[in-house]
Amino acid sequence: xxxxxxxxxxxxxxxxxxxxxxxxxxxxxxxxxMSPDGPAIEKKDPxxxxxxxxxxxxxTIARARISAQMFTKIxxxxxxxxxxxxxxxxxxxxxxxxxxIRRVVDACTQAGLWKVSxxxxxxxxxxxT
Amino acid sequence: MARARMRRGAAAEEPxxxxxxxxxxxxxxxxxxxxxxxxxxxxxxxxxxRPTLDDQxxxxxxxxxxxxxxxxxxxxxxxxxxxxxxxxxxxxxxxxKKLAFLAGLSKSQTISISCAGDSPHGRLIRxxxxxxxxxxxxxxxxxxx
Numbered sequence: 678x679x680x681x682x683x684x685x686x687x688x689x690x691x692x693x694x695x696x697x698x699x700x701x702x703x704x705x706x707x708x709x710x711m712s713p714d715g716p717a718i719e720k721k722d723p724x725x726x727x728x729x730x731x732x733x734x735x736x737t738i739a740r741a742r743i744s745a746q747m748f749t750k751i752x753x754x755x756x757x758x759x760x761x762x763x764x765x766x767x768x769x770x771x772x773x774x775x776x777x778i779r780r781v782v783d784a785c786t787q788a789g790l791w792k793v794s795x796x797x798x799x800x801x802x803x804x805x806t
Numbered sequence: 807m808a809r810a811r812m813r814r815g816a817a818a819e820e821p822x823x824x825x826x827x828x829x830x831x832x833x834x835x836x837x838x839x840x841x842x843x844x845x846x847x848x849x850x851x852x853x854x855x856r857p858t859l860d861d862q863x864x865x866x867x868x869x870x871x872x873x874x875x876x877x878x879x880x881x882x883x884x885x886x887x888x889x890x891x892x893x894x895x896x897x898x899x900x901x902x903k904k905l906a907f908l909a910g911l912s913k914s915q916t917i918s919i920s921c922a923g924d925s926p927h928g929r930l931i932r933x934x935x936x937x938x939x940x941x942x943x944x945x946x947x948x949x950x951x
Contacts (some may be wrong), residue, residue: 714939715934782947
């Protein structure tokens with residue numbers, strides 16, 4: 678019984694730590710627009726590049742702020758490594774001007790990426806659960 | 807008599823696992839998770855098509871007519887690509903009705919969505935959400951020059 682309990686605890690700790698790490702890569706100040714009818718994410722492609730654009734138009738990847746030129750370079754590298762069908766997920770704040778989103782989308786187009794999608798909130802987390 | 811004593815001895819040698827510490831730890835963990843857990847919003851991915859550089863080279867041939875939605879800062883317009891005369895200002899409720907009608911005709915048709923530079927991103931998401939609601943998945947998002 679004891680080894681099984683050990684393994685179960687190890688797994689619990691592993692999942693808790695990895696989930697926390699994924700959460701830390703997301704900018705919590707970005708308020709996504711609501712899309713209650715949008716398709717829910719079931720399986721995320723591990724190659725997906727998640728780029729965030731905040732309300733002031735600042736571009737960040739994994740909480741690191743980058744310029745549009747740097748973003749284009751990163752996308753070109755992503756294309757050379759993973760191909761043109763690398764998915765790009767844009768987490769744009771609902772208040773962000775489209776011209777700021779366009780900079781990111783144009784950079785993807787320049788790099789040859791076509792699989793672009795926008796993140797939105799399908800369902801708000803229930804408070805107090 | 808001797809046999810009974812042997813049986814009692816064998817029973818005494820069997821190791822017993824005390825469950826109490828394990829239950830203590832499990833309860834501690836349970837309380838820890840209940841206190842620290844943060845509910846996460848359920849996300850949606852709204853896929854769009856972007857013209858690739860190769861497509862831009864092929865633009866010499868006239869593109870087929872398609873329904874065009876233009877997202878402005880404070881309004882939406884509906885029309886057909888290739889013309890500007892037919893663009894009409896439309897409310898969200900009417901846009902939903904029009905998209906439902908179009909989806910009834912064909913769900914595989916391409917809807918062109920153009921955005922003005924100063925329009926908030928949330929307004930584009932609203933249109934994408936309406937298209938997703940009606941099952942229209944071929945969406946081409948471009949920017950107004």
